[in-house]
Amino acid sequence: MTIDDGVRRLPTQEITTHTDSREILANAARDTARYGLEEYFIVDVDSHHVELDSWPEILQYLDSPVLRDTANQMMKNWPNAARLALHNHSPGLTMQDVSGRIPHQAALGEETPGAPGGAGRDVTLVRRAMDAMSIDLQVVFPQPMLETGLHPQPQVATALLQAYNRWFTAEVLPREPRIKTMLGLPFEDPDACLATVEEFADHPGVIGFLVTSQRHAGVHRNAYMPLYRMLEERGLPIGFHAGPNQADSMTSTMNRFLSAHAMSFVTCNMTHMTNWVINGIPERFPGLKTIWIESGLAWVPFMMQRLDHEYYMRQSDAPLLTKPPSQYMREMFYTSQPMEWTDDALLESTLRAIDAPSTLMYSSDWPHWDFDVPGKIASIPFLDDHAKRNILGETARKVFGL
Amino acid sequence: MTTTTARSFDVGASDEVPERGRLVVTIDAGARTVTVGVFRFRGRLYAYENVCAHQGGPACQGRIVSRVRERLDAQQRSLGTVFDEDTMHIVCPWHGFEYDVTTGRHPGRPDYALRAVTVDEEDGRVRVSV
Numbered sequence: 001m002t003i004d005d006g007v008r009r010l011p012t013q014e015i016t017t018h019t020d021s022r023e024i025l026a027n028a029a030r031d032t033a034r035y036g037l038e039e040y041f042i043v044d045v046d047s048h049h050v051e052l053d054s055w056p057e058i059l060q061y062l063d064s065p066v067l068r069d070t071a072n073q074m075m076k077n078w079p080n081a082a083r084l085a086l087h088n089h090s091p092g093l094t095m096q097d098v099s100g101r102i103p104h105q106a107a108l109g110e111e112t113p114g115a116p117g118g119a120g121r122d123v124t125l126v127r128r129a130m131d132a133m134s135i136d137l138q139v140v141f142p143q144p145m146l147e148t149g150l151h152p153q154p155q156v157a158t159a160l161l162q163a164y165n166r167w168f169t170a171e172v173l174p175r176e177p178r179i180k181t182m183l184g185l186p187f188e189d190p191d192a193c194l195a196t197v198e199e200f201a202d203h204p205g206v207i208g209f210l211v212t213s214q215r216h217a218g219v220h221r222n223a224y225m226p227l228y229r230m231l232e233e234r235g236l237p238i239g240f241h242a243g244p245n246q247a248d249s250m251t252s253t254m255n256r257f258l259s260a261h262a263m264s265f266v267t268c269n270m271t272h273m274t275n276w277v278i279n280g281i282p283e284r285f286p287g288l289k290t291i292w293i294e295s296g297l298a299w300v301p302f303m304m305q306r307l308d309h310e311y312y313m314r315q316s317d318a319p320l321l322t323k324p325p326s327q328y329m330r331e332m333f334y335t336s337q338p339m340e341w342t343d344d345a346l347l348e349s350t351l352r353a354i355d356a357p358s359t360l361m362y363s364s365d366w367p368h369w370d371f372d373v374p375g376k377i378a379s380i381p382f383l384d385d386h387a388k389r390n391i392l393g394e395t396a397r398k399v400f401g402l
Numbered sequence: 403m404t405t406t407t408a409r410s411f412d413v414g415a416s417d418e419v420p421e422r423g424r425l426v427v428t429i430d431a432g433a434r435t436v437t438v439g440v441f442r443f444r445g446r447l448y449a450y451e452n453v454c455a456h457q458g459g460p461a462c463q464g465r466i467v468s469r470v471r472e473r474l475d476a477q478q479r480s481l482g483t484v485f486d487e488d489t490m491h492i493v494c495p496w497h498g499f500e501y502d503v504t505t506g507r508h509p510g511r512p513d514y515a516l517r518a519v520t521v522d523e524e525d526g527r528v529r530v531s532v
Contacts, residue, residue, distance in 0.1 A: 001527055004412045006430035010437070013426050015463045015495040024495065027458050101465050101493045101500075370497060373457055 017107040021125060021367070024104055025132035031375025037134040040389060042374050043396035044138040045335045046241070046293050046363035047129070049122045049172075050108070051142040051164060055083045057118050057171075061163035067156070086160060088151040089144035093246070095257040096369045105369040119171035126179055129366050133373055136393065137402060138364075139180045140172070141210070146243040149187065149215025158186035165200055173205035180400070182208035182239050187215060190223040197230050207400040208237035208291070213268040214245045220279035228285045237289035237333070237399055242269045269295040270303055273329070277307060280320025282328045289399055291333040294365060298340040301353040304329055330355050333399055335363035336377065336391065338370040348382050357387035361396045408520065408531040413440065416526045419447060422490055425528065426452060426462050434532050438519050439463070441503045443490040448503050449521035449530055450492075455514040459496025462516075467491050469502070469509060 003009075012019055032038060051058060056075055062068040067086070074085035084091065097105040112124040130138050145164060151157035165183045173179060183200050186192040193209075200206050209231060211219070231238050245251060245268070246260040254260045269292050276282070276290070292300075304326035311318055311325050321328075334354060341347060354360060365371045377383075377391050396402060413427045419442045428437045437452040439462025454461040469489040473481040491500045491509075502509055506516040520531040 001412065001415075001525075003414055003427075007411050007413050008428045008430070009414065010426045010428060010463070012463060013424060014465070015460065024460075027453065027460050027496075030453070030458055098493075098498045101467070101495070101498045103495055376457060 015103060017103045017109040019103070020110045021104070021108060021128040022132050025129065025373075028133045028373045028375065031373055031378060032134045035375060035378035037374055037378060037392075040134075040374075040378075041393035041397065042133075042135045042137075042362065043393040043400075043402065044130070044133075044135045044364045044366070044374075045291070045361045045396055046141065046337060047126070047138050047366045048141050048143045048368060049126060052083045052087070052089070052144055054118050054122065054167070054171075055085070055087070058164055058167045059085060061166045061170075062159055063162060064159060067159055086156055087144060088157075089147055096261075098369065102369040104367045108367055119167075119175060122172055123175045123179065127176065129364075130178060133364060133366070135364070135374065137178050137180055137396075139182060139207070141181065141241065142168075142184070145184060146212045146241055147214060147245075148184065149212045149217070149243075150245065150247075154186075154188035158189045158192050161186045162192070162196070165196065169200055169203045169206065173203065177205070180205050180207045180402075182206070182210040182237070184210045184212055185227070187211050187217055190221075190227060193224070193227045194230060197227070197234070197236070201234055201236060207402070208239055208289075210239045210241050210293075211272070212243060213240045213272055214243040214264070215268075218275050219272045220275045220281060225284070228281065228288055232285045232288040235287075235289075235401070237291050239291040239293050240269055240272050241293040242266065242295045266295045266299045270299055273303060274307065277325045277328050278311075278318045278321075280318065282331065283320045283322065289333065291335065291361070291399070293335045293363070294337060296338045296340050297334060297336065297350050297354065297360075298346070300329060300334065301350050304353060326353075330359065333359050333361060333395070335361050337363040337365040337372040339372055339376060341376065344381070347380075351380075351383070356383075357390045358395065360391045361399065362392045410522070410529045410531045412527050413438075413530050414528050416523055416528055419528060421445070422466060424462065424466065424492075427530070429530065429532050431532050436519070436532050437462070438530055438532070439492070440521055440528055440530065441466070441490070441492065443503050446504075447521045447523055447528065448506070449519040450501075450506050450516035451519055453517065454494040454496060454499050455508070455516060456494065456497055456499045459494045459499075461492060461494035461496075461499065461501065464493040464495035466503075467493060467500075469500070 059071040071085040074081045112121045115121045115124045148157045161184050242265040245264040251260040251264050307325035419425045425440045440449045452460050452462040468485040471486045490503045493500050508514040522529045
């Protein structure tokens with residue numbers, strides 16, 4: 001006896017780190033068909049490539065011959081530093097993939113014929129993900145470099161960011177116009193931030209600049225005002241991209257990755273948002289577009305209520321403000337992922353609170369373990385088509401001038 | 403009004419679905435074309451559509467793993483985590499949603515469930531009805 005006609009055994013019975021992205025994401029095509037996503041302009045404002053795959057190449061872009069020699073010697077001599085030299089990433093504590101349950105988070109180890117490594121391979125992987133999810137343009141960020149704000153040697157972090165930014169603009173962006181980026185700012189060094197904007201602002205594909213949020217810098221420090229002025233004058237958005245930290249004063253009490261991840265991806269941006277608003281940065285730079293990235297959304301109405309409540313009683317603590325904190329927050333922008341979806345009524349309130357049709361921008365965060373497909377926006381039952389089109393791409397088109 | 407009758411398909415030999423194993427097949431059945439995962443736990447077969455209740459991921463192509471439980475002593479102190487070998491979970495590889503293979507339901511939110519598909523075993527062959 002044999003199997004019946006029309007029955008096909010899937011060649012990939014189990015998805016692993018070696019499965020092709022297009023196969024991993026094949027089910028996203030169901031959403032494309034169901035919601036007609038091919039007809040939408042979809043911009044993914046937060047996704048990632050794995051810069052450590054190209055780390056030896058990136059380190060050759062280090063400006064300092066001394067630091068470059070340190071990196072090369074480290075890669076050559078230290079068995080565990082071959083793809084990690086000078087980096088503060090802790091590979092022994094990478095638990096995002098839930099013990100192999102979510103393989104694409106750990107590695108996209110698939111074949112990329114014709115582009116076996118480096119930027120060419122990165123571009124191939126990004127294209128596969130975009131096409132599988134019907135995404136037109138994708139803003140691509142690095143991954144472990146999001147931890148750069150916690151680097152114990154800020155001058156090394158600054159040098160690494162500069163090298164990465166030069167590599168990405170020279171090697172990745174020219175290969176695929178559908179790839180965009182907001183380049184990381186060496187935030188510990190305000191002068192280097194200015195130099196970064198000067199060097200890269202006009203590069204094709206650079207559509208803004210990014211602060212990696214896990215850091216201990218007060219974003220209201222006077223030293224940053226020239227940076228905000230420069231970005232405002234150039235019409236370039238500033239983004240704050242959240243990240244994990246299991247070692248700060250509160251998360252260090254936590255014994256589970258879930259706990260530390262749930263908290264730390266939000267508290268870093270809560271901190272910066274608070275300093276940003278209470279110190280009147282939006283009053284000082286009313287034209288500066290500000291984007292809060294990868295903290296989800298549920299924290300925003302919480303902060304709106306919390307800050308408004310205290311502001312009404314302590315107006316003298318926030319003298320630059322001419323309206324409640326929540327109103328400033330409603331004039332900023334938010335990326336959608338990871339959108340808390342577990343309670344429709346709460347989600348509806350959240351989207352109303354932030355004026356989602358005008359401020360929310362879809363993001364996938366692919367290939368991370370909590371990524372969102374565009375169908376997640378398209379399937380929200382209480383949004384009309386206009387709101388969905390804005391969230392999926394039209395607001396990003398305006399914010400970034402795409 | 404149109405009525406449709408389920409049709410049974412031979413999808414493979416019984417030994418292609420070993421204990422704690424799986425067989426994932428696509429059945430081209432016109433408008434009812436579907437990809438199905440067939441699983442075996444303690445000798446019995448279970449089958450589900452390969453679509454996660456969360457975001458539609460390929461749940462049947464993920465890791466097969468026992469449920470993790472936390473043991474407590476008489477004073478409610480934690481003794482750490484263990485695999486419960488009396489369970490078999492299938493895990494959606496997109497986001498890690500876990501489903502008990504005997505019910506198709508998420509262990510903490512049973513209303514999140516995979517769509518069950520009828521599966522039978524006869525004369526060493528596995529048949530799925532769609």
